[in-house]
Amino acid sequence: MANKERVFNFSAGPSAIPEDVLLQAQKDLFIYPGAGCSVLEMSHRSASFQEIIDNAEASLRRIMDIPDDYAVLFMQGGATLQFSAVAMNLAKQGQKAAYAVTGQFSKKALAEGKRWTDAVKIADSSDKNFSYIPDITEDMVPQDAAYFHICANNTIYGTTWWRKPETGKVPFVADWSSAILGAQIKVIDHDLIYAGAQKNMGPSGMAVVIAKKELIDREIDPVVPIMLNYKVAMDNGSMYNTPPCFSIYMAGLMFGWVEKNGGVAAMEKRNHDRAAALYEYIDNSKTFSNPVRPCDRSITNVTFTLPTQEDTDAFLKMAKGRGMINLKGHRSVGGCRASMYNGLPDEAAPALIACMKDFEAGKRE
Amino acid sequence: MANKERVFNFSAGPSAIPEDVLLQAQKDLFIYPGAGCSVLEMSHRSASFQEIIDNAEASLRRIMDIPDDYAVLFMQGGATLQFSAVAMNLAKQGQKAAYAVTGQFSKKALAEGKRWTDAVKIADSSDKNFSYIPDITEDMVPQDAAYFHICANNTIYGTTWWRKPETGKVPFVADWSSAILGAQIKVIDHDLIYAGAQKNMGPSGMAVVIAKKELIDREIDPVVPIMLNYKVAMDNGSMYNTPPCFSIYMAGLMFGWVEKNGGVAAMEKRNHDRAAALYEYIDNSKTFSNPVRPCDRSITNVTFTLPTQEDTDAFLKMAKGRGMINLKGHRSVGGCRASMYNGLPDEAAPALIACMKDFEAGKRE
Numbered sequence: 094m095a096n097k098e099r100v101f102n103f104s105a106g107p108s109a110i111p112e113d114v115l116l117q118a119q120k121d122l123f124i125y126p127g128a129g130c131s132v133l134e135m136s137h138r139s140a141s142f143q144e145i146i147d148n149a150e151a152s153l154r155r156i157m158d159i160p161d162d163y164a165v166l167f168m169q170g171g172a173t174l175q176f177s178a179v180a181m182n183l184a185k186q187g188q189k190a191a192y193a194v195t196g197q198f199s200k201k202a203l204a205e206g207k208r209w210t211d212a213v214k215i216a217d218s219s220d221k222n223f224s225y226i227p228d229i230t231e232d233m234v235p236q237d238a239a240y241f242h243i244c245a246n247n248t249i250y251g252t253t254w255w256r257k258p259e260t261g262k263v264p265f266v267a268d269w270s271s272a273i274l275g276a277q278i279k280v281i282d283h284d285l286i287y288a289g290a291q292k293n294m295g296p297s298g299m300a301v302v303i304a305k306k307e308l309i310d311r312e313i314d315p316v317v318p319i320m321l322n323y324k325v326a327m328d329n330g331s332m333y334n335t336p337p338c339f340s341i342y343m344a345g346l347m348f349g350w351v352e353k354n355g356g357v358a359a360m361e362k363r364n365h366d367r368a369a370a371l372y373e374y375i376d377n378s379k380t381f382s383n384p385v386r387p388c389d390r391s392i393t394n395v396t397f398t399l400p401t402q403e404d405t406d407a408f409l410k411m412a413k414g415r416g417m418i419n420l421k422g423h424r425s426v427g428g429c430r431a432s433m434y435n436g437l438p439d440e441a442a443p444a445l446i447a448c449m450k451d452f453e454a455g456k457r458e
Numbered sequence: 459m460a461n462k463e464r465v466f467n468f469s470a471g472p473s474a475i476p477e478d479v480l481l482q483a484q485k486d487l488f489i490y491p492g493a494g495c496s497v498l499e500m501s502h503r504s505a506s507f508q509e510i511i512d513n514a515e516a517s518l519r520r521i522m523d524i525p526d527d528y529a530v531l532f533m534q535g536g537a538t539l540q541f542s543a544v545a546m547n548l549a550k551q552g553q554k555a556a557y558a559v560t561g562q563f564s565k566k567a568l569a570e571g572k573r574w575t576d577a578v579k580i581a582d583s584s585d586k587n588f589s590y591i592p593d594i595t596e597d598m599v600p601q602d603a604a605y606f607h608i609c610a611n612n613t614i615y616g617t618t619w620w621r622k623p624e625t626g627k628v629p630f631v632a633d634w635s636s637a638i639l640g641a642q643i644k645v646i647d648h649d650l651i652y653a654g655a656q657k658n659m660g661p662s663g664m665a666v667v668i669a670k671k672e673l674i675d676r677e678i679d680p681v682v683p684i685m686l687n688y689k690v691a692m693d694n695g696s697m698y699n700t701p702p703c704f705s706i707y708m709a710g711l712m713f714g715w716v717e718k719n720g721g722v723a724a725m726e727k728r729n730h731d732r733a734a735a736l737y738e739y740i741d742n743s744k745t746f747s748n749p750v751r752p753c754d755r756s757i758t759n760v761t762f763t764l765p766t767q768e769d770t771d772a773f774l775k776m777a778k779g780r781g782m783i784n785l786k787g788h789r790s791v792g793g794c795r796a797s798m799y800n801g802l803p804d805e806a807a808p809a810l811i812a813c814m815k816d817f818e819a820g821k822r823e
Contacts (some may be wrong), residue, residue, distance in 0.1 A: 102493035104501040107703055115488050115496050122484040123477075129465035131480050133661040133708070134801070136469040136784050159509030169535040170685050171665060173699035189579075193577065201819070208681050291700055296498040298534060298663050298702030305671075316573050318542030320535050321683070334538035335656055338472055339704065387496030419492065419501050436499070 101441035104419035105248050105394065106271065106291040109436035114295075114346045132342045137335050145338075149345030156351050157273075159221035159280050159303055165442065166302040166323065167341050172198070172270045172289035175300050176205035178321040179266055179285065182313055184210040191215045191238040191263065195254075196223045196247030197425060202268060203242075210239065220370040223250040224385040229258030240264040240284070246272035249423040251430065252389045257282050264308060273301070274351055275435055276361050276391045284308050292393070293351075293360075293435045295343030302326075321443035351435065361392070362437050367433055367442035368392040375445050378455040380404070398428040405429060411458045412448050417441070466806035469784035470613050470637065470759065471656040473676065474801035479660075481713045497707045503701050510703075511696065514710030522638075523718050524645050524668055531667040531688065532696040532706050537563070537635045537654035539553065540665050541570035544631055547651040547678055549575040549604035556580045556603040560619075561612030562790060567633065575604065586613040590751040594623030605629040605649070608680045610661035614788040616761035617754045617793065622647050629673060638666070639716055640758045641726050649673050650806055657758070658716075658725075658800045660708030669692075689797075716800065725800050726757070732798055732807035733757040739811050745818040747770070765792040771792060776823045777813050782806070 102109040125132045128141045135142045150165045159165060166173035168175065179202075190210040194201040194217045206212035215234060216227040234241050241263050245254045248271040258265065264284035264411075272278070273286070274293040280286065285304040292456050302323065309323035319325055325333050331341075351360060372390060377382045381397045383390070399405045405428060412420050422428035431445055451458075467474040469764040477623045488499045493506045515530045524530060533540065540764060544567075549555050555575040557568040571577035580599060581592040599606050606625045610632040611618045618637060618731045622644075623630065629649035637643070638651070639658040645651065656662035668690065674688035682689055690698050696706075737755060740746045746762045748755070764770045770793060777785050787793035796810055 096488075098489055098494070102495045102499055102501065104504075106700060107499055107501060110496060112488075112500050115498070118498075119484055119487040122487060123461075126461055129463065129781070131475060133480070133483075134467055134469065134472055134475050136472060137662065138789070139469075139784070141756050169539070171699045173532065174534070174683065174685040176809070177685065181683075205684060208683065289700065295703075296704045297502065297700045298705055318539065318541040318546075318573065318683075318686070319570060320542065325805045334536045335471060335654065335662045337661075337702070337705075339661045340663055340702075394577065419504070 101417045101438065101444060102419055103430040103431045103433065103437070103441070105423070105430065106289070107297045108292055108432060108434045110295065110347070111350050111436045112438070113211050114350050114436070117346055118343060133339055135338060137338055142338060145342050145345055146336070149341055149348060150449055152345060152348035152352055153301070156348060156357050157278065157280055157303070162306050162328045163280060164306050164309060165429065166256060166304070166326045167321070167336055167344070168300045168326060169298065169337055170300065172268055172287060172300050175202070175268070175302065175428045177208065177286040178323065179240065179242065179287070180206045180209040181317045181321055182309060182323045183264065183266070183285070186314055186382040187211055189213060189235055189238045191234050191241040192212070193217070193227060193229060193243045193258070194219065195226055195252060196244060196250045198247070198268065199244035199417060202244060206242065222384065223247060223252065224384045226252050226254050226256070228256065231261040233245045234260045234263050236263060237259055240266045243266045244265045246270070246391055246393060248394045248432065249426055251383070251385050251391045253391045255389065266359050271432070272391070272393050274357055274360060275364050277357050281283065285409055290340060290344055293347065295347045295377065296340055299337050299340035299343070299344065362418040364392040364433060364435070367394070368395055370394050371442055374449060378449070378453055381449055393433055395431045395433065396422060396428060405458060408452050411452055412445070414458050415444065415448055417445055417448065466782045466803065466809060467784055467801070468739070468782060468796045468798065468810070470788070470795065470797040471654070472662045473657055473797060473799045475660065476715050476801045479715050479801070482711055483708060498704055500703060502697055502703055506701060508709050510710055513700070514706055514713060517710060517713035517717055518666070521713060521721050522643065522645055522668070526673050528645060529669050529671050529674060529692045531669070531691045531700055532709070533665045533667055533691060534663065534685070534702055535665065536662065537633055538566070538653060539686065540633070540652040540667065541567040542573065543688065544605065544607065544652070545574040546569045546682045546686055547674060547688045548629065548631070548650070551679055552576055554578060554600055554603045556599050556606040558582070558592060558594060558608045558623070559584065560591055560617060561609060561615045563612070564609035564671045567609060571607065580785070582812065587749065588612060588617065589749045591617050591619050591621070591754040593621065594625065594749065596624045596626040599625045599628050601626055602629060604629050604779070605631045607631045609633045611635070611756055611758065613797065614791055616748070616750050616756045616759045618756040620754065636797070637756070637758055639712070639722055640729050641727060642722050655705060655709055658712065661705055662710045663710065664702050664705035666709070729757040729798060729800070731816050733760055736760050736796065736807055736811060739814060743814070743818055746814055758798055760796045760798065761787060761793060772822060773817050774818055779823050780809065780813055782810055
């Protein structure tokens with residue numbers, strides 16, 4: 094049951110964290126059990142912290158079914174720094190790399206990729222305002238590319254790559270920032286997965302990289318900053334320098350919470366069910382609409398529009414009055430968006446639908 | 459008065475945080491006042507967070523007396539990523555850059571600088587095991603260098619650059635990680651200052667950059683990852699991507715705490731006095747010794763050695779038994795080290811000296 098003093102936070106990230114996790118973090122904040130100090134003050138070379146990072150990694154490996162031949166890295170700089178790291182680790186400077194552009198972050202990833210590689214765009218869904226996910230077949234992917242990159246869940250447009258791209262022998266790299274742990278991701282279908290933490294893995298300020306060890310166990314161009322070097326991160330257990338200890342601790346709590354609550358399969362079912370209810374309402378509504386091709390719809394980010402900007406503003410105001418915040422669409426597209434990550438309480442989606450129904454029935458608050 | 463359940467944490471970083479700050483963070487952790495959600499869940503585009511980051515910056519500007527023509531940037535990746543960022547922002551690829559090597563982190567900074575620049579070492583105190591700080595005169599600094607770099611406080615060796623290097627017209631860059639806010643730094647003597655947060659600015663996972671705007675307001679080589687680009691960070695108010703929100707919030711609390719407790723001058727006095735007491739005891743001791751030239755001694759990191767490894771182990775065990783942790787020297791040098799940052803309670807240094815006295819008198823626990 095959600096705490097009444099807390100709002101329903103539909104933020105796209107940083108986003109809602111389960112109340113149990115917050116309460117645990119609050120409890121541990123002054124003195125971490127057995128350490129005599131806060132986790133915020135703990136030396137990263139201490140036994141207590143080594144246990145925290147080891148447990149976090151082990152828990153993530155269990156819930157995502159990550160095989161031993163994949164490394165798990167905790168990196169700083171968010172997913173945006175990984176746009177660069179992927180290119181600089183997997184490609185030689187000037188080497189070909191392939192990208193699909195299905196929204197703003199894949200576009201940004203391509204721009205970063207271009208700084209280092211000869212990055213080519215092999216698919217683009219901007220023709221229909223990013224409302225669908227293209228199919229990728231092996232013949233579309235240049236087989237001399239160092240990798241093929243997608244942003245697997247497009248937070249702004251509310252789409253997800255549910256179908257696996259066929260890349261042939263080209264390594265497949267996916268940014269799963271806004272669906273990791275919210276949808277079942279088959280790790281072995283990927284060569285490298287990365288994700289910013291601030292959706293389903295805790296506070297902002299960290300990215301998790303899951304990569305085939307043989308892909309990243311290589312000497313790379315010496316010009317690349319050491320903090321972007323996957324092999325260095327892997328060889329140093331994600332602690333070449335002082336890691337973002339609190340982020341790793343919080344991620345560990347989030348992994349443990351998923352594990353305790355039925356694992357990623359249970360998360361996906363819950364996310365699917367509440368998104369389905371919302372989409373069903375939208376599809377039958379005359380006021381709200383969603384432009385995304387049904388088979389490509391995200392179950393974590395549901396976008397919707399209203400007929401006019403005045404309607405949008407009035408609806409957002411009414412929802413806010415009912416304790417629902419961050420429903421405004423991304424500043425680049427407008428409209429509305431409900432981001433429903435694992436931490437969002439069960440009561441939130443029904444409350445949103447009830448608000449939409451009332452609004453459609455002419456109610457204004 | 460220190461809480462009895464908490465140890466005295468002499469960690470070099472992440473390090474002790476004032477109890478008032480921890481208690482405030484703990485209080486706000488479940489619901490940040492007025493936001494209806496935790497600071498961990500807050501959208502970085504929200505008014506609440508904008509207020510947090512604006513207040514943090516304003517507070518830092520006050521306590522460090524940072525003029526308007528200097529930018530304040532909150533960056534990810536720790537000081538190590540700044541080793542690379544400094545080079546990639548201030549120098550063209552292959553351009554000359556000058557470094558002084560006075561310990562391990564300046565050596566690492568030089569190594570990172572070499573990836574991008576023609577980095578030359580113009581001073582090196584390894585001849586006396588980094589126990590002193592060299593003087594830098596203008597004739598030593600190649601005047602065509604893009605910058606001159608020092609690590610201003612050498613955490614591992616316990617030395618500080620108290621005298622300003624004379625660099626002529628070459629921009630002066632200093633990593634002040636382990637003395638920022640613990641010693642009075644004259645910002646206007648520098649062209650760029652950076653510091654990892656995990657000493658006097660809160661938890662690990664962030665670096666603060668303070669730079670002359672005219673130095674960083676420039677187009678740089680397009681190959682440089684956007685997350686390392688100072689101009690992009692400056693033009694986007696440190697929010698080109700999702701920033702490390704909790705780290706910024708905690709840094710703001712730390713800045714406010716310094717301000718409330720007399721500012722940096724008061725911090726320096728307190729650090730100076732307790733370090734002086736410790737050095738005085740060591741200098742008169744037959745068991746403990748410190749090799750650093752007195753005029754170059756750090757007031758935040760006090761190193762000391764004992765005659766044998768057995769003595770060292772016995773002393774560390776005895777200190778631990780009395781609730782003093784992380785007194786072991788850095789794994790690269792051994793011996794002991796007391797890092798005494800702003801967050802360390804007043805009772806800690808006297809307790810350490812008492813323990814040293816008892817040990818020297820032959821007591822074993």
